[in-house]
Amino acid sequence: MIKSFDGLHLGAYAGTAAALYGDRELISDGEHRLTYVEFDAWSRGVARWWHDLGVRRGDPVLMLTPNSIEMMVALAALWRIGAVPAPVVTGYGRHELGQITRGVQPRAVVTSVGGFGSRDTVSELDGLMDRHLTSRPPAVLTDGTREGWQGMPGRPGGEVEVDLTPVASPDSDTDTCLLLHTSGSTAAPKGVELTSRGIHRGLQIFEDRGILGPEDVGMTMSPLSHVSGLVTSFLLQWCLGARTTILRRWAVDNAVDLIARERVTYVGGPMTFLTDLCNHYERVGPGGHRIVKMTSGGAATPPALVERAEQLGIWVGRVYGMTETSGVVSAPYLTSSLVERSTLDGLLDEEAEVRVLDDDGAPLPPGTEGDIHVRGPHVVRGYTDPEATAAQFSDGWFDTGDVGVLSADGWLKITGRTKEIINRGGEKFATRDIEDAIASHPDVATAAVVAVSHERFGEVPCAFVQPRHGAELAPEGLAAYLLDRGLAKAKIPGEFLIVDDLPRSATGKIQRKDLLGLRETLQREPEAGR
Numbered sequence: 347m348i349k350s351f352d353g354l355h356l357g358a359y360a361g362t363a364a365a366l367y368g369d370r371e372l373i374s375d376g377e378h379r380l381t382y383v384e385f386d387a388w389s390r391g392v393a394r395w396w397h398d399l400g401v402r403r404g405d406p407v408l409m410l411t412p413n414s415i416e417m418m419v420a421l422a423a424l425w426r427i428g429a430v431p432a433p434v435v436t437g438y439g440r441h442e443l444g445q446i447t448r449g450v451q452p453r454a455v456v457t458s459v460g461g462f463g464s465r466d467t468v469s470e471l472d473g474l475m476d477r478h479l480t481s482r483p484p485a486v487l488t489d490g491t492r493e494g495w496q497g498m499p500g501r502p503g504g505e506v507e508v509d510l511t512p513v514a515s516p517d518s519d520t521d522t523c524l525l526l527h528t529s530g531s532t533a534a535p536k537g538v539e540l541t542s543r544g545i546h547r548g549l550q551i552f553e554d555r556g557i558l559g560p561e562d563v564g565m566t567m568s569p570l571s572h573v574s575g576l577v578t579s580f581l582l583q584w585c586l587g588a589r590t591t592i593l594r595r596w597a598v599d600n601a602v603d604l605i606a607r608e609r610v611t612y613v614g615g616p617m618t619f620l621t622d623l624c625n626h627y628e629r630v631g632p633g634g635h636r637i638v639k640m641t642s643g644g645a646a647t648p649p650a651l652v653e654r655a656e657q658l659g660i661w662v663g664r665v666y667g668m669t670e671t672s673g674v675v676s677a678p679y680l681t682s683s684l685v686e687r688s689t690l691d692g693l694l695d696e697e698a699e700v701r702v703l704d705d706d707g708a709p710l711p712p713g714t715e716g717d718i719h720v721r722g723p724h725v726v727r728g729y730t731d732p733e734a735t736a737a738q739f740s741d742g743w744f745d746t747g748d749v750g751v752l753s754a755d756g757w758l759k760i761t762g763r764t765k766e767i768i769n770r771g772g773e774k775f776a777t778r779d780i781e782d783a784i785a786s787h788p789d790v791a792t793a794a795v796v797a798v799s800h801e802r803f804g805e806v807p808c809a810f811v812q813p814r815h816g817a818e819l820a821p822e823g824l825a826a827y828l829l830d831r832g833l834a835k836a837k838i839p840g841e842f843l844i845v846d847d848l849p850r851s852a853t854g855k856i857q858r859k860d861l862l863g864l865r866e867t868l869q870r871e872p873e874a875g876r
Contacts, residue, residue: 348546348553348585355516356425356523356542359584360386367587373580374608375415375592380501382587385419388501392423393513395499396454399484403428403516405453406525410434410443410471412461413566413592416488418580420456420498425523428516429453432525432537433571436462437773440470440832441783445534446527447471448478449730455483456498459490461594468492519543522727526573528669529767529776537730538669540573547723548673549582551695556680557639557663558582558612564590565604567615574643574772577673578614598622605637612639616772617647618803620662624654641665641677643691643772652688666691666758670744671724675700676758686757694756698722701743702752712754715761718746766858768795768837771803775837780807783833784824789817794848795839796861809839810848810861819844843868 350366351359363372364386372382380388401407407429411417417433424431432450434443455475457467468487472494475482485495519542527535552558564583568575583590591608593601596619604610613619620642627636636659642652643665655662664687667674676692694700701709702716710716721743728735738745749762763769766777777795784793791812797805813819821842828838845868849860 348550348582351546351585352550353519354542354546355428355519355521356422356545357428357516360389360422360426363584363587370587371589372584373415373418373590373592375594376604378415380415384501385422389419389422389426390513391502392419392499393426396423396429397427397513399454399486401427401429401454401484404522405429406432406450407454407456408432408434408447408450408452409456409571410436410467411456411458411488411571412436413570413575413579413594414458414461414488415592416458416498417570419501420486420488427513428521428523430522430525432527433576434527435569435571435773437569437834437836438535439834440474442535442779442832442834443470444474444478444832446537447474449534449537450525451479453483454486456486456488458488459492461489468495519546520727525730526571526669529774529779534779536734539727539730540669540672541727544672544724544726545577545581547695547697548577548667548671548675549585551674551677552582552641553586554696555677555693557641557677558586558588560587562586562588562611562639563609564588565601565608565610565613566590566593567596567601567613567619568772572772573667573669573673574614574616578612578641596622598626602626606635609635610637613637614641614643616804617642617651618771620647620651620655621802623660624651624658627658628654636660639663639680641674643667643674649688653684656684656688661687663687664691666760667724668746670726670738670746671698671720672726673724675720675722675724689759690757691750691760692758694752694758695722695724698724700752700758702750712752715749715751718748718750718752718758718760719743720746768797768807769805770800770807770836773836775807775834777807780809780828780833780837780839783828783831783837784809784811786831787819787824787827789814789819790824791815792848792856794856794858794861796858798841798862798865800840807837807839808841808843808861808865810843810845810864812845812848841865 364382367382369381372385421431487495488498491497522539523542524540526538566579639661641663652662663678665674665677675698676694678687699721701719725744750760768775780795781793791814794810795807798808800806824842849857
């Protein structure tokens with residue numbers, strides 16, 4: 347039961363879970379399987395190894411790794427010594443990764459030789475460490491060796507001897523135990539400091555609402571470096587005595603095969619994955635094992651998609667949360683109606699508070715739309731940037747940047763956003779970061795980026811670009827320029843609209859609310875922008 351982990355630092359989770367669940371299977375990856383006891387022993391040995399490398403309590407460790415058993419062992423081992431893992435979403439490019447490396451100043455760096463296709467993260471990180479760190483920290487590979495890098499020890503009983511002498515685990519569930527990065531209205535990704543107490547509360551709601559139990563089997567769909575993937579694909583199963591299986595990279599055919607082979611019952615992730623699964627199951631027709639439950643957050647999940655899943659025998663519940671709330675703060679019950687699960691974003695957790703404010707910061711009555719603020723044990727201690735913390739946290743309240751409605755009986759419905767961010771399939775990016783990158787092009791005078799709806803990803807960026815006088819710009823050239831700068835592929839606008847000018851106020855400020863109207867005009871009359 348998840349309650350058994352209440353009050354514990356994540357460093358004590360491996361030992362506690364091993365004592366509770368013993369030789370039950372915990373995790374598999376298609377080639378290897380580990381029980382709770384085996385996972386505990388391996389992470390204990392790697393914890394001693396980290397300690398011998400000089401990593402200590404409170405030290406940040408940058409991790410750029412694909413979903414793997416080795417990643418989870420490395421995380422558990424770092425937690426055992428009280429270090430602070432900083433896993434980075436693998437979709438980030440050199441641009442974002444450089445910002446994060448400079449900000450984190452890691453005590454060690456971890457990556458993988460394989461699992462990234464043609465991308466050479468070892469060379470990337472070598473360059474970033476030389477550029478942004480005053481001295482080179484220990485550099486670790488989860489799956490091999492390269493010059494200047496050392497391999498993480500294998501499991502006990504393997505070719506590499508592992509010292510299983512215990513390392514003292516931290517005992518405070520209010521210490522920072524995880525550093526994740528998210529984009530808000532500022533350009534650079536912001537470091538978010540999560541605690542064991544907040545993460546535990548974010549897990550507990552799934553058990554309280556009857557969504558998961560020890561009989562369930564999970565699967566990684568989202569990256570384990572993202573709060574959604576970490577919570578729904580591993581931490582929940584770890585605490586419940588359930589099991590989970592690793593899908594290294596999303597491809598719907600591979601996912602469906604793994605679901606059938608491992609008898610997966612539950613997955614969590616954005617609407618992108620649910621859309622792909624529904625399309626596949628509708629195409630192939632009945633037969634074979636399918637998932638039976640899914641929670642969907644991040645990009646808003648349309649009611650029609652939840653209804654499609656229901657017709658396929660898949661229970662889907664919309665949930666609400668984010669990195670700054672340690673995951674989910676509202677979720678339906680397993681017994682909630684289809685209407686509740688498809689049109690609302692969950693029932694507020696009993697230990698969370700939400701207030702809805704008007705433009706002047708005054709509280710609004712239930713049922714009235716306004717700015718969403720959250721308080722409770724879920725809410726993180728803040729950002730690594732004190733100015734960003736001061737801007738969004740006040741007296742325990744976190745300004746989510748979302749707009750919504752809270753009913754008198756605690757149901758939450760998100761209706762919009764106040765921040766200038768793109769939510770593409772659950773990954774959030776600052777429009778300003780994309781705008782700054784486009785504006786660095788020598789032939790660009792100015793640029794503005796807004797979110798436009800997308801059937802699969804929920805939202806994608808759309809860029810309005812004003813060329814310098816006399817310059818000629820082509821969308822293909824702009825996209826290639828951004829990729830060459832190392833911008834994450836997910837940030838590359840799906841549309842580049844070349845315009846003579848942008849709608850502005852009397853003071854010269856770009857009027858973002860008018861940009862979507864301009865887009866409609868350009869789609870009807872392609873020459874209207876010139």
